[in-house]
Amino acid sequence: MKIWFDGEIRSQGDTPVSVKSHTLHYGTAVFEGIRSYTTCAGATPFKLGAHIERLFRSAHALGLEIPFSEGDLRCAVQQVLEENKLTDAYIRPLVFLGEGSMGLDVQTIENANPVHVMISAWEWASYFDHGKMTGIRAVISNHRRVFSSPALVQAKASGHYLGSYCAHMDAKKGGYDEAILLDEAGYLAEASSANLFFVSRGEIFTPYVKHALSGITRQTVMKIGVDNGIRVTEQNSRPFSLLAADEAFLTGTACEIVPVIAVNGQRIGEGKVGEVTQLLAQKFSHLVRSAEQQSMSPQFSINQSSAPAIN
Numbered sequence: 001m002k003i004w005f006d007g008e009i010r011s012q013g014d015t016p017v018s019v020k021s022h023t024l025h026y027g028t029a030v031f032e033g034i035r036s037y038t039t040c041a042g043a044t045p046f047k048l049g050a051h052i053e054r055l056f057r058s059a060h061a062l063g064l065e066i067p068f069s070e071g072d073l074r075c076a077v078q079q080v081l082e083e084n085k086l087t088d089a090y091i092r093p094l095v096f097l098g099e100g101s102m103g104l105d106v107q108t109i110e111n112a113n114p115v116h117v118m119i120s121a122w123e124w125a126s127y128f129d130h131g132k133m134t135g136i137r138a139v140i141s142n143h144r145r146v147f148s149s150p151a152l153v154q155a156k157a158s159g160h161y162l163g164s165y166c167a168h169m170d171a172k173k174g175g176y177d178e179a180i181l182l183d184e185a186g187y188l189a190e191a192s193s194a195n196l197f198f199v200s201r202g203e204i205f206t207p208y209v210k211h212a213l214s215g216i217t218r219q220t221v222m223k224i225g226v227d228n229g230i231r232v233t234e235q236n237s238r239p240f241s242l243l244a245a246d247e248a249f250l251t252g253t254a255c256e257i258v259p260v261i262a263v264n265g266q267r268i269g270e271g272k273v274g275e276v277t278q279l280l281a282q283k284f285s286h287l288v289r290s291a292e293q294q295s296m297s298p299q300f301s302i303n304q305s306s307a308p309a310i311n
């Protein structure tokens with residue numbers, strides 16, 4: 001496998017990373033997950049510009065200065081796909097701190113830690129395997145989605161995933177496929193690495209992004225809903241709203257759109273993949289492989305419920 005590392009293509013075993021890398025010790029890194037699909041124009045990473053922009057915003061939130069331009073990294077993504085002869089693939093850019101200061105202060109004059117960038121890609125069919133077709137079983141986690149500052153919520157930072165990891169692994173040990181995390185006030189936030197939606201009486205609801213990543217797939221799915229005449233509302237909801245919903249699903253680059261058919265052992269709706277979920281998944285699958293995917297306008301309007309959550 002070929003990796004783009006600090007501006008050069010290298011073999012995977014030939015990427016110089018020290019065991020004293022700051023990131024290995026403190027989780028000081030930011031990353032992206034991007035999917036490329038086969039379109040009539042060849043391998044086309046979906047919303048590449050938006051993902052690279054988010055990588056730079058995440059880096060900025062952690063004070064990491066990426067020593068390349070957004071354009072450089074967009075080209076590097078294409079180069080990695082070509083070098084590995086990949087078309088339908090998952091792409092992982094990572095910005096991390098190398099060896100230097102072993103304390104938290106990375107700007108000491110003698111020992112400044114270099115910012116490294118690597119981009120890797122591989123075939124990754126679906127994060128939830130069979131679950132994408134038949135639906136997954138989730139559990140509400142005891143771990144909460146908590147951030148130390150509002151500025152960090154939208155940073156796709158490696159350190160954030162410690163909570164996601166613990167929640168996901170606890171769910172797996174309990175026999176579930178995935179964890180759903182609440183925010184500190186007990187409202188639904190998101191899954192361990194995907195955004196959460198539910199459908200009630202034909203309308204789509206999703207938590208605000210105050211305690212969740214503003215997912216690129218989330219935005220895309222909300223637009224598909226609105227474009228298909230379905231009302232989409234962001235609101236604070238208690239777990240009860242999810243348990244009482246007709247359908248539920250998760251969205252994310254790795255998992256795409258995954259139906260959730262049970263939560264805490266209780267069926268959601270009829271306990272099978274719902275009609276709205278199916279429609280959105282079909283439209284999404286068509287969009288990512290279509291020629292117009294890049295030119296899709298992000299403009300659409302959704303409802304924001306200012307009413308206090310009733311359940």
Ligand code: PMP
Pocket residue numbers: 033156164190191192193194195212213214215216217218251252253254
């Ligand atoms: N929330 C979290 C915590 C995530 O890690 C991801 C995956 N990036 C998402 C939501 C979904 O984001 P996107 O649709 O941009 O992949």
